[in-house]
Amino acid sequence: MADDLKEQKPAGKATALIGGVLKEVKGLKDKALDDVQSLKKPQKTQLYKSIFRVTHDEKPRNRALGILSNVFLHLHPAKINRDAVAYNYTWGMGGITFYLFIVLTFTGVLLMFYYHPTKVQAFRDILYLEHDVPFGKLLRNMHRWAAHLMIITVWLHMFRVFLTGSYKKPREFNWMVGVILMLLTMLLSFTGYLLPDDQLGFWAVTVGTNMARATPLLGHEGPLGPEFGMTAFNDVRFALLGGSIVDSNALLRAYIWHCIAIPLIAGIFMAVHFWRVRKDGGISGPAPVMLESEIKEPRRF
Amino acid sequence: MDWVQLWEITTLPDNVPIVLLILVIPFYTWYGLRQAFANDRLIDRLEADPEMAKTHHRKTQPWKPGWAREVQVWPYLLRMEFLVAIIVTFILMVWSITLDAPLEEPANPSLTMNPAKAPWYFLGLQEMLVYFDPWMAGVVLPTLILVGLMVIPYMDTNPLGNGYYTYKQRKFAIWAFFFGFIVLWLSMVVIGTFIRGPGWIWFWPGQTWDHNKLIFEANRDLPDMFGITSMLGKSLFGAAVVGLFALVTALGVHKLFTWNAFNRKIYNRMSLIQYVLLQFFLVTMMLLPAKMVARLLFRIKYVWVTPWFNI
Structure with a gap:
């Protein structure tokens, strides 16, 4: 390896090196931008998805899943008698x-x-x-x-x-x-x-x-x-x-x-x-x- | 009238909850009965009009065809729970900031508190000690209260009024519970808190608690009033009186329990065991008011005297 490097022209070696580094840096920058982009949508991250299994969209299915898939809330049913929600009965x-x-x-x-x-x-x-x-x-x-x-x-x-x-x-x-x-x-x-x-x-x-x-x-x-x-x-x-x-x-x-x-x-x-x-x-x-x-x-x- | 005395008892930090209870129980009694009477009016209308009964949704809550019968727990129930939690926390915070928990002097076995009172929720039991010996007031009756509460669902054969407020369809059950819970239990708590002063002597509200007051209560036993002196005679006489009381009370309970045609229908649904249990617990419950009258009005300590126990 050391012999090969010696035989190449010094200037060409340097540009190739810088070019390679720049390429790496650009790649890193793109990754960093990706990460920043993902911060804007935290709900798409692996961390978030691993904690919250369902999206919290205002759809009946997701509202039900929000109850059913939560250990603290799962004592509740997903739906309840409309009159039972009022304070006066219970x-x-x-x-x-x-x-x-x-x-x-x-x-x-x-x-x-x-x-x-x-x-x-x-x-x-x-x-x-x-x-x-x-x-x-x-x-x-x-x-x-x-x-x-x-x-x-x-x-x-x-x-x-x-x-x-x-x-x-x-x-x-x-x-x-x-x-x-x-x-x-x-x-x-x-x-x-x-x-x-x-x-x-x-x-x-x-x-x-x-x-x-x-x-x-x-x-x-x-x-x-x-x-x-x-x-x-x-x-x-x-x-x-x-x-x-x-x-x-x-x-x-x-x-x-x-x-x-x-x-x-x-x-x-x-x-x-x-x-x-x-x-x-x-x-x-x-x-x-x-x-x-x-x-x-x-x-x- | 010693208003200061009354004010001091009422504002004792540990007595504030019972003041709250005195306000809250009538409110919820009214709140529950109001819904019960509304349901009763609906029941009357449905019974008068069988066609309407077939199509009506049978609740007093508003209802329109097309409305969903059920709502989602999130958000409709959870937001209520969250709100209630906030309100309760707020009340507790304000209560805890404005009123300090009591702390007396360090415990001192050689300095007796007078009156030495249990926490307010046990004052019903402590007040029962006036009317019964400790084995009865402190052990047997509390056990029977708990067991009696537990067997309520198995004695109540009335299928109506399951899951809605009603008075009309459950008159006997509601009167029995009101009598046991409000007339006996809560009023005993109130007596124990507000009426009983030093030496557990009866002081009317506003009467000064006199720590030197002595009452030479000439309490007597019922057999003595009839001039019965031998232990055998006392035992037999007491057994007869208690037996007679049980019989008369049971007959009274039976009369009330089979008051009208509907009540008799419910009675016919009961098994023998259910009926005997019901009679046992209600007669036992009536021992307390009977003994209260005997003690407070006629100064009778024991009705039944035996070598082993006295009642």
Whole structure:
């Protein structure tokens, strides 16, 4: 190679080299222009297409695909009864409840960064949150009020489902799941009550768990409890508190139930609840009214 | 009248949600019933005119031939959901900026709060402790409330009113639910929040909470009022009274449940198990108002006294 280069004329070699480079540069420029052009149409890029599988044109098919191919939206059907979209039938309470659960998860995770579930630290952490952490007070307030609001919206959701008879066939099972979710919501709120480790939470949980002493068979002050071998140190209240008084173990248990166990259980029940809403035929109405004369005879075995 | 006292209870940060509840429940009751009555009027018209029933779309919502029955979820539903999420976030933000979550002194087992109240949504249970022993008020009745709610769909054999508001077609179900939810549960929450003061003593709204107030309530047991002294006698007497109560209540429930021809038709659709379950839960539910009257008006603590349990 080196010998070949030596034999050629120096000037001719140089022009060929420059020409080659220029050609390369022009090629690069064209590629760069292509890239710039593609920036003007980001929806045509491989990156975009790999994330969004369908174009968002205003065509019915694409609108439907936008729902069906999105993991967050696919709980929705592609189409829905035109009257069910109006606020007056559902009051939106189930959706608001779920949204509040998301808000609570988000604010709750942020609060966990500042909180130690120990008798020494817990109360000080709340003071720290309220006085030193940027927006800490707002964070705690939002978590508190979202929790209270969620109880109200759960009750209103149940109220609406009852008034519209939506628990009737074929949605009987989903109503049961809903009742369990209501219980879990109230338990979530109750376990959270103890965590600030102040007088309010301490006495509320003391009153609440004292009732567990009286559980029939399983509480040491309940009917047939002592006969069943229950004492203050092995009954159901002991299991709840991790001790015979509301103390550090109770704080830790409330924390674990509140932040991990109940949210997980509630998450599973929510998945079933939403799944069954769809599988039982979507939202229950507004359905066409039925008349008394149209009642069919019940099937007998 | 001690308005300051009332104002202090009402504006306690943790009581603000219940004030909200007191406003919101009547609103939604009205909002739901308004649609129910509108549907009932439509049902009346359709029943009077069978020809119209064949062609009518059977909703109170507007309808014109040619309109699509369904709309696309995007944008028609998703934009609503997005809007609602924004509104809820806004409300929460304003609420959280203007009102601080309560924080009392550090937990102190040697300094009892008086009154020591549960969070407001559990005050119904705490108020029940006045009328029943803890095993009943704190364990058995809450369990029965939950189980009773869960079996509602399996006891309700009325096929009408599935997926639309109606009052006319579901009178008994709606009255029963209103009684349980609003008259019993919510009013107990309200009593527990606004009426019960130090020592869980009854203070009327606007009455000053007197921390030194003592009431020497001469509570008595029903068997004692009849001069029954032996434990066996008390047990048998109490069983008889509770049994009689159950019988009378069950008869009353039956009377209401089979009030008119339509109700009897629904009754005939029920299996024996369904009917027995319905009676069991409704009679159990009526234990509470009965015991409230006995306790608040006649100062009766127990009706049924046995060596193992008292009711």
